[in-house]
Amino acid sequence: MNYRKIGTSNKPNQAGLDVSVITFGAWAAGGWMWGGTERNEAVKAIRVSYDVGVTSIDTAPIYGQGLSEEIVGEAIKDIPRDKVQILTKFGMRWDLAKGDFAMHSKKNDGQAIDIYRYAGKESIVKECEDSLRRLGTDYIDLYQIHWPDTTTPIGETMEAVSRLIEQGKVRYAGVCNYNADQMREAEKYIHLASNQVPYSMVKRDIEKQTVPYCIEHGKAILAYSPLERGLLTGKMKPGHQFAPDDHRAKLFFYKDENLKRVDVFLDKIKPLADDKKATIGQLVLRWTVEQPGITIALVGARDAKQALENAAAMDIHLSNEEINFITGHLNQLELVP
Template sequence: MDRCSQTPSVPTRKLGRQGLKVSALGLGCMGFSTWYGKPVEEKEAIAVIHHAFNSGVTFFDTSDAYGPHSNEKLLGRALKGLPRDEVQLATKFAITTVDGKIEVRGDAEYVRKACEDSLERLQLDYIDLYYQHRVDTKVPIEVTVGELKKLVEEGKIKYIGLSEASADTIRRAHAVHPITAVQIEWSLWSRDIEEEIIPLCRELGIGIVSYSPLGRGFFSGKAVLEKLEETDLRPQRYPRFQGENVEKNKVLYERVAALAKKHKCTPGQLALAWVLHQGEDVVPIPGTTKIPNLNENIGAISVELTPEELKEVAAAVPEHEIAGDRYNEALAKQTWKSVTTPPLSSYVTPE
């Protein structure tokens, strides 16, 4: 498939020190299948993915948990017509459902099976970047990464990543095998990682993949200017999208919108540009299911901000004015502030 010569140019960025290069902007693909409303028709979803590739976005993010499984199958079919060596495919493992309850697994047997199952669904010979989606509090991270290291040696995955991992977990994992990227929420209204996680990643040479860089669509106007579908899970799972919190947070959106006018861009582009300006080791992966929204996101690459302007944008969304937590109580228990991995010395390998 030929690249469209008239589409904007998307530069590349390095993630980690192991050699992975990706487009400076990725595409989060979860929304095609789950969470933000009804699944998108496959033909439409593939059209968006192909448009992204033709526009220079070559870094695609999915997970076996999205659907579950249907999102990986969709990506597998979408990538069929694209040159494999020009695509960087990231997927994840660890979240599974047992008797209707979510369980997180990082044991060696599960890691291997999850990888092989994902390869089959994706119809690929290897996964470029394979993340542990959430940390298993029952299994030492050394065991999980030890098995991932074997998968690297076997050529089934190229690079290892973690998602929503604490600083201690990241450091211990990196001691077993270099971690290429940590995927974590980072946006104008999710900045608590800046004190500990970001400095550690930079100390160890780990790339940062920012998920929900638009505040789950909030800074692009979603949930502020539009009524969400009944099937949209944001009001159920994210307190910032609930009741009076939405009204309070509108003030933050309006401030960003006012600054966006000054910079001759949309509020979403300004919010995304702020993330892009946090460093050459940062790659945001906003999700969208529509080509116009994708084009708007790509346009954020052209928004240039000085250090003073970056401070001004950040100051428009002060932490103490953000109404609501980023996750509900149940989901918050799986995030980096709440999870710990047991010491290797305490672990008994399952027979």
């Protein structure tokens, strides 16, 4: 496994945080919006990932309404705390009707809930304490606002996180789904380590503004959904059936026509994967973390087998010519909305 540093600054007490380039993404582990979860399998997936060098885990309270964080806490309880990096989030409440309404949803048990994006000071303090309890730790390595909240000034949000850093409950501050202007505003109040944003072969819009800003200002980019939630593994074919509560069924990426077009692209790069003795998914992940400005890739796994496959992506070497070969075919891929 390779590691990259995030959160470096001129402050003498901030040496930076070393994170595994393949970081375990624990959204699916919580089951929410993924058609449920198998807790024991999720715990095993995290533990085997750690055994092969995936020391960083990204989670959030909203993933299973606390379940994902509890699973992460269970998985790491026997690992020395300084050997694992916990990345979690705040700012999505399912138990408080305040802030920006985000969506109607359901818990894993089918109970209807309304979710709000809210990042007021008192809410952040409560969320941090709840996360620490569920995770079974006394500090969070990287604490990230999950989505922008237009009802709360960015300054108020970041000052609350600064206080948590002063108290030793948080080491570094990050954001998720922020654009360059929002990052610029946040930087007036706190030193940001990173921005976690969606990025994959079929979703590259951050290359226009977010990536240039982060490169210029030394901010890490944590790319989530790099396999586009399974689309880029080569395992999804036209007619694929999702579980009843799986959110992917409603996304345009998974229309039969787009599954066909993606398969054509993947067939073109499969010989390279075969030559590397790698899966298509591993080749996609390696390409992703070699893109300018992309620091790490957050990758989910439902079981130990998937987790080991994801980690092994870093065993692949791609030359500049091979990266350009993949990108050339990718640039010919067009999906229908």
